[in-house]
Every structure is written in structure tokens, then in C-alpha cells.
Amino acid sequence: MSLNLALNNALSGLQVNQSALTVISNNIANVNTPEYSRKVLQQQTRTLANIGAGVEVSGINRQVNEFLQRDLIANTTVLGYANVTTEYLNRTQTLFGSVGDNNALGNSLTALATAFEDVAVSPEISAHQFTAVNQAISVAQRFNQMQENIEDMRLQADIEINNAVTIINQQLEIIAEINSKMPQALSLEQPTGDLEDARDAALKKVADYMDVQHFVNTDGEMTVLTGGGSQIVSGPNASVLEHSQSTLITATQSYPTNLSGVHLNAGGVLTPANDITSQILSGRLNALFEMRDVTLPSLTAQIDQLAASTRDQLNRAHNRGANTPFGQGTGAADPAAMLGTRAFTNTAQALTLGSDVTMVILDADGNAVGAPGTISAGATTPDAIRNDIDTFLGGLGSAQWTADNQMEIKLAPGHRLAFLDNGPATEAGDAQIDFDADGDATPDTFFGLSNFFGLNNLYETPQLAGGVTAMELQGDQTGISRTIRVRSDLVDSPEFLSRGRISGTSPDLVLGNGNNEVAQEIADIFGENFVFASIANGPPGLTTSLSGYAGTILSYNSAITSAAESDAEYQTFLHQDITTRVLSESGVNVDEELSNMVIFQNAYQASARIVQTANEMFDTLLSLGN
Incomplete structure (x- = not known):
């Protein structure tokens, strides 16, 4: 050598x-x-x-062990989904309060039952009337606050979706930029390890938000696709994801009608053709969409059903009572003493009244003024009933239709109008009314004449988006928990709270100050069971009390929260295990x-x-x- x-x-x-x-x-x-x-x-x-x-x-x-790296990326996506789901479901638990919490919805309903029990014991005591009305307001406000919080959570999810899209776009640009450097580095036999590390880090951030597929070609360039197969990075070119963030979300807004998904290379024109939301199968983005469009709307539907049942059952009993407001005049400018909430598209539509209904005009002392009148059982129409009432009132009042075709009854000063149904005892005396309210050509069944027209309601539920007021089989019930409220004149004058019904033998009919029949019936409602329909992505149908259904909502959502927490814990453990194995290799x-x-x-x-x-x-x- x-x-x-x-x-x-x-x-x-x-x-x-x-x-x-x-x-x-x-x-x-x-x-x-x-x-x-x-x-x-x-x-x-x-x-x-x-x-x-x-x-x-x-x-x-x-x-680097490529197989472990792929496992880590896949688990990062699953963990991202689990973490967001757990975070949002934990937040929903604060809406209901705990079982022992005085602010829990079930406890608020129980407090309302107690308030009406007190009214039933001493119907003449104004303090009890005031407390019952205030407790009814408190229940309504509890419904309102819960739905408002749900809307806020849906809006927060939408904001996070927009932020996620921004982060994903940034990381896709990083991957594309590194791709552009790889061929030259390889051809010059320069080290590419640090570039590959940075690219993998960017890919992992993307995977946290959405499931991805990826592969590297012979030039060292990484191609990235969504879980559904749409290409989002190819060589030095990165696609652009777009999302239109909302500034306000209500219960009636849904995807894709009112809310935006994620769109690919839309150029600002978001259309169904470039919507790839359905291709995002896991990760934080998928969880956020699920919360915004599925889980939270399901919770709204559960609370709306409870609000509707509370409204309908209490209104039915309250309409039996005779403590309606005093008339203030019969002139055109005078306010209505009784204003119905049911609106009719056709006041001449067929209606069947199952029992006679007695009408009585009362003075300030609760005594009958003149002879009672009768609305006869049988085939009739809403307008025919209005005409019977108007004819009976004579010079002491009038019954007319408003511009929205709701019944408006005006009375002379110092007078009241009371209805006494003569229906079966099994229905607390309420007359049965058969009327096709939803336009499906099949008559629907209602109970109580005053209740059917909504003349003496305790609760009202205005629709979220204008139009007629929502009531049983009328109007859009979506989001009524956001609007439920105690009738305004009851708030101003709790003495108009229904406590008793007309008693005596015709023609000597009277409303006694100590009559507690209706107040007791309202209190008893809270111990009765009612049918609650199944809710998509919510609890199954069941028969229970109002407070029982409030507890069902709480327990159901607690169960899915607990399951989500367990899954998040498992995925966290799995992520740590895979990360440890990756680190042991790389x-x-x-x-x-x-x-x-x-x-x-x-x-x-x-x-x-x-x-x-x-x-x-x-x-x-x-x-x-x-």
C-alpha cells in the first residue's frame, strides 16, 4: 500500500x-x-x-419506524375527537345542575309544584299567588338560560371550526413547502431528516383536527388526502379549506341549510359540490361538527319537549280557571281581556265539540251577571264558536278575530268571562275537541275549549322566527325553550292566576274567593306521568313526570359524558403508549x-x-x- x-x-x-x-x-x-x-x-x-x-x-x-408513525398519526386523530367530545359534553352537565343543586331544572319544577300547593291551601292569600307566578317565571327563565347556553356552545363550536380550518391550511402550506425542497435535497445528496421531521410535525397537527391518508413518492414528496379521499396536498401544491363562520346560531339553524361546512378550493363560493364535510370522519373537526349539528341540537330537542309538555299541561289546567283579567272596555282601542294564542288559517274549518260548554259573565265580586250561555256540543267551526261567544256577551263585550285570526275577547270594565266545560270526569271535565290542526287530513284531539283557543294560558312560547305563537300542534316548536315565558298580564297582576273554577247550580253560578280546585289540579300535574317521545341521538321514548323527564335528560347526558370521558382516558393512555414506543425507536x-x-x-x-x-x-x- x-x-x-x-x-x-x-x-x-x-x-x-x-x-x-x-x-x-x-x-x-x-x-x-x-x-x-x-x-x-x-x-x-x-x-x-x-x-x-x-x-x-x-x-x-x-x-424512524414508519409503521409506528402511522399508528401515532391515526391515534392522534381519534384522541382529538375524544378530547373535544369530552370537553363539550362536560360543559353540558353544568346546564342541568347536580341532583342536590337548588338550581337544577327538576328542582325548579318541584318548587313550582310546591308554590301551587300553597296556593291551593290558601287561594285567597296574594303572597302565595305572587310566589307561584314568580316560581313559574323562574322555571321559564331556567329553560331560557339552558337554551341560550346551548346556542352559545354551538356558536363556540362554529368559531373553533373556523380556527381549525385556519390552522389546517397553515400546516398544509408547510407540508407543501417542504415537498418543494425535497427533490433538490435528495438529488444533491443533502440530509433531509430535519425537513422530514418538520413535515411529520405538520402532518400530525393536521391529523389532530381531521383524519388523513398520506404516502411519500420516490422524489421524497408527501401526498396527503382526507379520510374520505380528497387530495389536499400534492407535491409543492396545497389545497385551501374554507368555512364561513357564523356570528349567531339559533335552534332553528342547521347544516347545511344555514350553517357552513368545510369546502375545498371553493374560491369563496361555497357550494354543495365543494363541500367535503362528510369526508372528515374523525378528529377535532368531526367532533366539533357533531357537537354543533347533532349532539347539541338533540339536547335542544329534549329541553324543548320538556318545555312544551310543561306549557301544555299547565295551560290546560290553568284554562279551567275563571280568574281571567277584568275587561277595560269594548272600544276599538281598548285592550283585549282575553287574547287567544291559536291562529286559524281557516276559521270555517270543521270542528267537533264533544260536550256543552257553559259561559258566565262575572262581576268584580265573582258573581254571575245575567243568565249563563251555552256553546252546544256537536259539529261546528271556530268562527261559529266565536259567534256564540259574541252573541252571548251582547253589550258587555265582543269576540272577534285579530289580523292573525286569533280570538280576541273584549269586556266592559269590571267584568270577567268564565268558561265551564261539561266534559267527562276522566278528563277533569274538559270538553274534547276534534280538529285537524296540522293539516294532515286527520283530526287531532284537544281538551278544554279555553285551552284549545289559548284564552287563559299560564305559559306562552313565541316562535324563534316570527309568525304565530307556538302551541300544541301549532307553529314551529324548535327552540321554544329559548322563548317560553309567563303571560305578561299575569306577571303584572299575579291575582289573575287561576285558582278556582265556576261552581254552583245554573243560573246561580259563582267564583268563590276560596275556591282552590284549579290550583290543586295544577299542583297535581307535577305528580302525573306523561308520554315523552324518543329524541334522535337522545333518550328513548318513555312515560314519566315532568321532573322525571328533567332527570332523564340529566341522567342520559351524564351517561354519554361518562362514556366519552372513559374513551378519552383510554385514547390518552393509548396515545402515550404509542408515543413511548415511537420515542424508543426515534x-x-x-x-x-x-x-x-x-x-x-x-x-x-x-x-x-x-x-x-x-x-x-x-x-x-x-x-x-x-
């Missing part, structure tokens, strides 16, 4: 070992750097004309690096020794020549 070849071999060793020490020092420096993977210098024998000519660097590679072990450093230092020193020896031999040869 010539001295030149020996010297060249030694120099190549110096260079390779120096490069290896540089890689090791970089590994140690980045031991605590997130997403950094250990780099390993690969070396190979260099030959010239089949003769060993030292060593050379064949590459600096990442030490993480930097300082002890191992220091051990390798000693090896390469010794190799470097050995190469240096050969250089020194070769140098001494050259000096000896030169001295011999002299």
Missing part, C-alpha cells in the same frame, strides 16, 4: 468520523426538542479500481449517543495517528533523498 493511499484512507476516516461526531452532537443538542427524531450517519467503504480507498458517508438518515438516548461519541472519537484519533505516522514516513523519505 502506498503512503498516498494510506494517507487518503486516514483522511477519509477523519472526515467521516468528524461528520459522525457532528451528527451525534446535534442529536444530543436536540434531546428535548419535540418532534425531533434521532439522526444516524450511514457510512460505506470507498473503492477505487476494486481497491479499498477508505470510507465515505452514504447518508444521514432518520431513525428518540435520542443520551447514554447511547455518548457511547457512540467515544467510539467515533477513538476512530478519529486512530485516523489522526495514521496521518501522523504517514507524515513521519514522508519526512523520513525526504531526509533520505537529501
